[in-house]
Amino acid sequence: MALLETRNLSKSFGGLQAINNVSLKVEPNTVHGLIGPNGSGKSTFFNLLTGVYQPDAGSYIEFDNINVTGKPAHYIAEHGLSRTFQLLRLYGELSVLDNVLVGYHPHTKYSPFAPFFNGAEVRRQDKIVKDEMFELLEFIGLAEHAEIPAAELSGGQRRLLALGRAIAMRPKMLLLDEPGAGLSPVNVDNLMATIMTLKERYKLTIVVVEHILKVVMSTCDTISVLDHGQKISEGTPEFVKNDPAVIEAYLGREMADEDIRAAMDA
Amino acid sequence: MGILSFMADFIDSLAKRHRLLPWLLAYALLLPLPFVLTILFNEYLIDLANRICLFILLAVGLNIVKGFCGQVTVGHIGLYAIGAVTSAVLSLEPGGFGGALGFGWPIWAAIPTAVLVTAFAGLIIGLPSVRLEGAYLALATLGLGESVRIFIAVTPALGSSTGLMMIPAPRIGSFVFDSFTSYYYLVMTAAITGIYFSFSILRSATGRAFQAIREDTIAASVNGINVVKYKLLAFVLSAIYAGLAGALFAHMPPGYLHHNNFTVIEMVTLLLMVVLGGIGNVWGGVIGAIVVAIAYDQTKDLVFYFMDRPIVFQPLVFGLSMVLLVLFMPRGIGGWIEDFQRNRRFVRRSEERLSGTARNP
Ligand SMILES: Nc1ncnc2c1ncn2[C@@H]1O[C@H](COP(=O)(O)OP(=O)(O)OP(=O)(O)O)[C@@H](O)[C@H]1O
Ligand SMILES: [Mg+2]
Numbered sequence: 001m002a003l004l005e006t007r008n009l010s011k012s013f014g015g016l017q018a019i020n021n022v023s024l025k026v027e028p029n030t031v032h033g034l035i036g037p038n039g040s041g042k043s044t045f046f047n048l049l050t051g052v053y054q055p056d057a058g059s060y061i062e063f064d065n066i067n068v069t070g071k072p073a074h075y076i077a078e079h080g081l082s083r084t085f086q087l088l089r090l091y092g093e094l095s096v097l098d099n100v101l102v103g104y105h106p107h108t109k110y111s112p113f114a115p116f117f118n119g120a121e122v123r124r125q126d127k128i129v130k131d132e133m134f135e136l137l138e139f140i141g142l143a144e145h146a147e148i149p150a151a152e153l154s155g156g157q158r159r160l161l162a163l164g165r166a167i168a169m170r171p172k173m174l175l176l177d178e179p180g181a182g183l184s185p186v187n188v189d190n191l192m193a194t195i196m197t198l199k200e201r202y203k204l205t206i207v208v209v210e211h212i213l214k215v216v217m218s219t220c221d222t223i224s225v226l227d228h229g230q231k232i233s234e235g236t237p238e239f240v241k242n243d244p245a246v247i248e249a250y251l252g253r254e255m256a257d258e259d260i261r262a263a264m265d266a
Numbered sequence: 267m268g269i270l271s272f273m274a275d276f277i278d279s280l281a282k283r284h285r286l287l288p289w290l291l292a293y294a295l296l297l298p299l300p301f302v303l304t305i306l307f308n309e310y311l312i313d314l315a316n317r318i319c320l321f322i323l324l325a326v327g328l329n330i331v332k333g334f335c336g337q338v339t340v341g342h343i344g345l346y347a348i349g350a351v352t353s354a355v356l357s358l359e360p361g362g363f364g365g366a367l368g369f370g371w372p373i374w375a376a377i378p379t380a381v382l383v384t385a386f387a388g389l390i391i392g393l394p395s396v397r398l399e400g401a402y403l404a405l406a407t408l409g410l411g412e413s414v415r416i417f418i419a420v421t422p423a424l425g426s427s428t429g430l431m432m433i434p435a436p437r438i439g440s441f442v443f444d445s446f447t448s449y450y451y452l453v454m455t456a457a458i459t460g461i462y463f464s465f466s467i468l469r470s471a472t473g474r475a476f477q478a479i480r481e482d483t484i485a486a487s488v489n490g491i492n493v494v495k496y497k498l499l500a501f502v503l504s505a506i507y508a509g510l511a512g513a514l515f516a517h518m519p520p521g522y523l524h525h526n527n528f529t530v531i532e533m534v535t536l537l538l539m540v541v542l543g544g545i546g547n548v549w550g551g552v553i554g555a556i557v558v559a560i561a562y563d564q565t566k567d568l569v570f571y572f573m574d575r576p577i578v579f580q581p582l583v584f585g586l587s588m589v590l591l592v593l594f595m596p597r598g599i600g601g602w603i604e605d606f607q608r609n610r611r612f613v614r615r616s617e618e619r620l621s622g623t624a625r626n627p
Binding site: 050051052072073074077078082083085089090091092093094098101102103105106108110112113114115116119122126147165169 | 463466467469470471473474475478481482484485486487488489491493495499546611615
């Protein structure tokens with residue numbers, strides 16, 4: 001039983017068909033890779049799944065056996081679908097701890113008016129949640145920066161915080177949009193290792209968009225390939241790597257065969 | 267800096283014993299203020315202190331929607347007007363002057379009802395925020411706020427041009443809050459309680475949701491925050507403050523209300539408080555309210571004559587200060603406060619690390 005399924009998912013911006021009839025399934029407890037050239041629609045796909053964009057008529061998205069097509073973003077998040085953004089979108093002026101606390105928001109048990117009527121309960125619950133979030137920060141190595149504004153973290157730390165904030169809500173599924181962008185190869189390896197540990201620890205299903213092919217090839221169970229908004233290939237890393245359609249689309253027509261292999265193995 | 271750190275340390279040590287101790291201390295220190303003012307200056311200054319307390323309530327409330335949640339609203343003064351007029355009309359005796367409406371309710375029923383009515387009005391003023399942002403939202407809320415004032419100005423039942431008179435003073439048993447000094451205790455208590463609760467909001471999931479919306483609305487919605495609901499909630503909470511301030515204003519001696527109290531100029535004054543305070547910082551807003559209210563009071567009657575024509579230049583001064591503030595002090599007083607607090611935290615952490623007592627915050 002797939003945890004996430006899209007059928008005929010489409011999205012156009014004016015005349016541009018950013019996502020074109022994509023049907024895709026993600027099985028539970030897997031790491032599913034999503035690759036494709038720049039502008040092929042990967043981020044748009046995530047935005048559709050998480051309710052940031054509304055899909056075109058005729059699309060269907062099911063998450064955890066619930067039809068979430070056209071549902072608002074917070075509704076989908078409440079059902080356990082979390083994500084990071086390519087450009088992170090951290091809450092820059094909020095402290096690192098507050099960033100992950102916002103990530104925890106869907107599980108808040110007191111009413112929004114509780115600060116007026118039941119301050120004691122707010123403090124009691126927040127204390128427990130803060131301890132829990134602090135543990136998460138320790139795990140991703142940001143605990144000692146807990147009180148500084150997110151905007152003041154280094155690039156790598158910011159990527160970790162984005163990950164932490166997405167995990168704070170204890171999602172069933174996590175969508176990662178280029179988690180390693182801008183990191184050095186060593187740091188990308190470290191980050192991927194962290195992600196895999198988090199996956200085990202929190203029993204996550206992961207969909208990851210990543211440009212560094214080596215990373216996708218070595219960590220993903222299944223890979224889907226987008227090109228011009230269409231799904232052009234899908235299968236095991238081994239299969240996708242050797243699919244002529246992928247080689248053709250993904251690495252550009254002008255590149256020689258050996259170069260492609262080299263890039264994929266790099 | 268030394269004396270400030272000392273005070274901050276002292277407040278921290280109080281707070282460690284009991285969360286409410288610093289608040290009680292502040293309350294106790296403010297109790298004798300009317301007597302001090304009377305001895306040192308004159309009784310009129312108590313009236314100013316009372317109006318400062320109302321401005322603090324207004325500024326702290328505005329800070330919730332504008333500072334915490336990042337929604338630009340210029341309709342706050344309209345909410346203040348609604349709170350004031352509702353409470354006045356509900357508590358006035360029927361058949362008052364010049365066809366003014368009156369329901370003869372007891373004041374302690376009129377004030378909470380006025381707050382509720384204003385909260386509902388806040389919801390309506392907040393509705394444009396669902397679709398609009400920034401300058402467009404400012405325009406929409408400005409329109410709504412100003413139309414409230416004009417409605418009051420043209421409706422005889424609500425006082426129109428003469429205003430509402432002889433609005434009764436609150437009483438508890440046989441004690442009547444009809445002097446500057448007695449009223450001071452009412453509005454000062456309201457102001458401190460208002461500040462306290464604005465911190466309660468800020469330090470809860472509600473406040474964090476507001477700030478997340480301010481920082482990045484899309485990220486907030488993906489983090490499971492119902493953006494529409496929380497934006498409207500911010501408007502409603504800030505309206506509760508405005509409604510309470512308005513109601514307390516209506517019953518304040520001499521119990522007189524006029525729509526001129528709710529003009530765009532008052533709104534600009536209010537904005538100036540929040541901007542000077544530093545958007546989002548509660549204490550900054552409080553200090554901003556005090557400073558601007560005093561400046562407002564001192565410049566109110568400043569008139570100079572140009573070719574025998576009187577020119578009131580207060581609006582000019584206030585408008586200019588606003589521009590200068592935004593240009594040269596964009597973080598306001600709150601910016602200094604935040605820097606100060608961060609320095610202290612930093613020093614404390616380093617000390618803890620040195621002495622090996624570091625622990626989770
Ligand atoms: N909000 C939008 N309005 C108009 N066009 C958009 C919008 N969002 C995306 N697009 C367009 O849709 C196409 C797909 O963009 P998308 O960001 O999904 O690509 P991507 O695969 O994530 O690329 P990259 O690898 O560079 O991140 C692009 O042509 C882009 O310009
Ligand atoms: Mg992208």
